[in-house]
Amino acid sequence: MSTGDTRDRVPIEPQSIDAPLSRAAVFLTVVLSDAAGAADQVRSALGDVGGLVRAVGFRDLGGRLSCNVGIGHDVWSAVTGMPMPAQLHAFVSVTGGTYTAPATPGDLFFHIRADRADMCFEFERLLLHALGGAVTVADETIGFRYFDSRDLLGFVDGTENPTGSKMAHWTLVGDDDPPHAGGSYLVVQKYLHALDAWQALSTEVQEQIIGRTKADNVELDDATLPRPSHKGLTTIVDANGEEHDILRDNMPFGRPGQGEFGTYFIGYSKDLWVIEQMLSNMFLGDPVGSYDRILDVSTAVTGGTFFAPANDVLDSFGD
Structure with missing residues (x-):
């Protein structure tokens, strides 16, 4: 890593991408309306x-409220007035021989986190009031921490997240795209689990599918x-033998009364291609045909790609 790499010394303030894993979260995807002035209202x-x-976080600083904002390709220019981030494009659907990762509508994404669900609720309420008729909600998913950071399949999630200085190195754009330094690409997907089918499998088979022991x-x-x-399919090693990490902040969600059980995937990366390669490996297989067997019980129902600019950029929209 060169000393000139801005991921070592980001000159501007990034969003709270490195916030600790929270106990509660809201994953909010909205679409820009065609109302006159919608882009200006969103920008404001x-x-x-x-x-x-x-304003909301001051009520309990120990609640660690944060919100990351992602902006999609189709509205980037209208909302920001800035050059397009070098790798930003709309989510590309991945169609494998058996399963598909669909692309679904989404212009803006809000990753709201706190250790108190009521703080997430209050912030989202005020945010949607500010956005008003400029947007319509495409998806709203309420996440929660499940015991010791496990997903609803019973396995610990996010074990391989980078830590310390490696977190900024792998998640924040550097001097390879100077106008967007300190920003991060993010990809989101909502997966629904067939828990009965999963629980019918032996622990040994589950472990083989995940690539880790369950206990x-x-x-x-x-x-x-x-x-x-x-685990193997989502480990990305380039032609030079270097492993590329991403930051996951996945969370379980569900409504037992409705038979709904799922995992909300959210990945941050300085390079969009890394997450896209992960999805290709999962749905197409590596080698092709050896798709991720977790898809036998987990169905992707949404897919979106966004860019989270640095805080300085967001703050400038209010000028």
Whole structure:
């Protein structure tokens, strides 16, 4: 890593991408309306996101309220007036031989986190009031921490997240795209689980699918498994042998009374291609045909790609 790399010394303030895993979250996707002045109203509201976080968060600083804002390709120019981030494009649907990762509507994405669900609720209420008729809600998912950071399949999630200085290195755009330094690409997907089918599998088979032991979260050697595991397929190594990390902040969600059980995937990265390669490996297989067996019980129902600009950029919208 060169000393000139701005991921070592980001000159501007990034959004709270590195916020600790929270106990509660709201994943909010909205679509820009065709009302006159909608883009201007959105721009103004985004410029005050920091103020809203402070207003709600001050009620309990221990609640650690934060909100990251992602802006999609189709509205980037209209909302920001800035050059397009180098790698930003709309989510590309991935169609495998058996399963598909669909692309669904979404112009703006809000990742709201706190250790108190009521703080997430209050912030979202004020945010949607500020956005008003300029947007319509495409998806609203309420996440929660499940015991010791496990998903509803019973496995610990996010084990391989980068930490310390590596977090900024792998998540924040640097001097390769100077106008967008300190920003991050993010991809979101909502997965619904067939829990009965999953629970019908033996623990040994579940572990082979995930690539880790269930009780103590120990990594398994893919070479010993009958086919590539979820862990193996989502480990991205480039042609030079370097492994590329992303930051996941996935959360479970569900409504047992409605038979709904799921995981909301959210990944941050300085390079969009890394997450896209993960999805390609999962749905197409690596080698092709050896798709991720987690998809036998987990169905992707949404898919969106966004860019989270630095805080300085968001704050400038309010000027």
